[in-house]
Amino acid sequence: NAGVMQNPRHLVRRRGQEARLRCSPVKGHxxxxxxxxLPEEGLKFMVYLQKENIIDESGMPKERFSAEFPKEGxxxxxxxxxxxxxxxxxxxxxxxxxxxxxxxFFGPGTRLTVL
Amino acid sequence: DAKTTQPPSMDCAEGRAANLPCNHSTISGNxxxxxxxxIHSQGPxxxxxxxxxxxxxxxxxxxxxxxxxxxxLILPHATLRDTAVYYCIALPQTGANxxFFGTGTRLTVIx
Numbered sequence: 265n266a267g268v269m270q271n272p273r274h275l276v277r278r279r280g281q282e283a284r285l286r287c288s289p290v291k292g293h294x295x296x297x298x299x300x301x302l303p304e305e306g307l308k309f310m311v312y313l314q315k316e317n318i319i320d321e322s323g324m325p326k327e328r329f330s331a332e333f334p335k336e337g338x339x340x341x342x343x344x345x346x347x348x349x350x351x352x353x354x355x356x357x358x359x360x361x362x363x364x365x366x367x368x369f370f371g372p373g374t375r376l377t378v379l
Numbered sequence: 380d381a382k383t384t385q386p387p388s389m390d391c392a393e394g395r396a397a398n399l400p401c402n403h404s405t406i407s408g409n410x411x412x413x414x415x416x417x418i419h420s421q422g423p424x425x426x427x428x429x430x431x432x433x434x435x436x437x438x439x440x441x442x443x444x445x446x447x448x449x450x451x452l453i454l455p456h457a458t459l460r461d462t463a464v465y466y467c468i469a470l471p472q473t474g475a476n477x478x479f480f481g482t483g484t485r486l487t488v489i490x
Contacts, residue, residue, distance in 0.1 A: 370422030
């Protein structure tokens with residue numbers, strides 16, 4: 265069974281460009297979570313999605329960031345007009361059921377570097 | 380969600396048991412104790428979770444005190460590949476949509 269897949273693994277953008285991060289959950293999982301990890305810090309929750317719905321975006325910055333999980337295809341985390349402070353590792357996780365009490369399976373992460 | 384407190388770092392000799400403590404004195408009755416770890420540059424990995432009974436799986440054992448105010452994760456025979464940051468997380472049984480990762484304990488297994 266393939267685990268959570270994320271691509272690209274490394275992404276370099278210049279300030280002002282757009283970054284699109286993709287996450288394919290474990291097959292059969294319909295719940296996706298995005299986390300951000302700044303250098304030397306712990307992971308911080310950003311958003312929780314089910315198929316076609318955003319359930320909890322309490323950790324998502326109000327501007328420039330958006331996420332989707334369409335009926336078909338991977339979940340996408342989109343960052344518009346990136347700034348240097350967006351440089352971080354972005355991790356996606358999936359679970360078969362809702363709620364943090366279910367084991368979340370994490371992908372390898374996308375490391376975004378903003379020049 | 381209850382706050383958890385962990386020592387920032389620990390060392391353990393290879394082959395010995397690693398005992399990682401976690402304080403969660405404000406944990407409520409419906410909150411589980413979860414442990415995840417993050418090996419350098421990788422995504423976090425689930426280890427084990429429990430409510431009030433001790434738990435064991437192929438990776439580790441979890442010992443929760445009777446008053447549930449603290450717990451200990453035990454890696455019975457630590458290997459170099461167990462070097463990682465270990466996170467103790469308290470989560471309610473329902474209504475939680477995300478994991479709160481604090482600063483964790485950086486475990487270094489020494490050859």
